[in-house]
Amino acid sequence: MTDGEAYTLADEIVARARIHAREVVDEYGLAVDLSALEWTVSARARRRAGACRWQPDREVATIVLARRAYERYDWPAFAGIVRHELVHAWEFQQFGESGHGSRFRERAAALEAPRYCESFAEPRYVLRCRAADCDWHATRHRASKPVKAPNQYRCGACGGVYEVEHAASGRTWTTASGYGGAKAALGDDW
Numbered sequence: 001m002t003d004g005e006a007y008t009l010a011d012e013i014v015a016r017a018r019i020h021a022r023e024v025v026d027e028y029g030l031a032v033d034l035s036a037l038e039w040t041v042s043a044r045a046r047r048r049a050g051a052c053r054w055q056p057d058r059e060v061a062t063i064v065l066a067r068r069a070y071e072r073y074d075w076p077a078f079a080g081i082v083r084h085e086l087v088h089a090w091e092f093q094q095f096g097e098s099g100h101g102s103r104f105r106e107r108a109a110a111l112e113a114p115r116y117c118e119s120f121a122e123p124r125y126v127l128r129c130r131a132a133d134c135d136w137h138a139t140r141h142r143a144s145k146p147v148k149a150p151n152q153y154r155c156g157a158c159g160g161v162y163e164v165e166h167a168a169s170g171r172t173w174t175t176a177s178g179y180g181g182a183k184a185a186l187g188d189d190w
Contacts, residue, residue, distance in 0.1 A: 010041035013070050017063070017082045024086055028111050032090045038062040045069070046121040046141045049081045052088035056096065061089040072120040083113035126167055130174075131160035149176040166190075 017039055024030055042064050045051075049069035053062045063085045070078055087107045091098035098104065100115060108115055123139030125147045136157035140146070146153045147164050151174055155162050164179070165172045169189060171182040183190050 009067060009070075010043075013041050013065055013067065014039045016075075017065060020079050020082050021086055024083055024111060030086060030090055030107075030111065031094065032086055033093055036060050036093060037089055040064050041067050041070075043067045047119065049073070049078075049117045049120060050085040052085045052092065052098065054092040054096075054098065059093070061092045063089060066120070069117070069120045077117075080112070080114045081117055083111045084108060084115075084117070087111060087113055122167060124167055126165045127162050128165065129155040129158060129160050129162045131155065131158050134158040134160060136162070143179075148179050150179075151175045 021034060025032055038060055045066035049066045051064045087104055088098040123141055125140040127138045129136040134157055136155050150162055150164050163172045163174045166182055169186055173179050173182050
């Protein structure tokens with residue numbers, strides 16, 4: 001930073017993540033080339049606390065961390081997210097690919113990194129099976145096709161019909177026209 005620039009929350013997140021990354025490399029011996037890592041913060045991310053993107057032409061991994069997750073989690077939990085993304089960076093640097101397979105799981109366990117993280121944002125929509133003997137439900141953060149036209153899809157457990165609830169208002173619908181009606185009725189509260 002130059003004189004007069006304000007220190008932002010994104011700067012804090014990146015600084016703490018870089019420090020933690022150095023500690024992980026030193027403590028656990030993770031063979032990640034830290035000079036081939038870039039860091040950024042997403043202010044928009046709602047579901048993923050982190051991501052690792054590989055740029056094979058440059059052989060650079062970019063770790064993206066979610067500001068909302070940083071604000072919601074305590075540091076030990078967020079540090080686990082950093083370690084999770086470092087495992088992806090290691091896989092990209094060593095093998096040119098990454099996933100959540102056995103190699104990833106083994107390395108993540110050695111680093112005490114979570115395989116998945118808890119949601120840090122409340123879902124916008126809840127899908128629930130309408131069958132009396134089924135308790136299937138799913139959550140969504142975006143208005144996906146199953147949210148907009150639930151009558152074209154079926155329950156993930158029993159194959160029955162389901163309804164969608166707009167979590168903030170409690171409004172429900174089972175058809176595409178119901179979705180449109182709920183959206184119109186809620187207006188700015190959508």
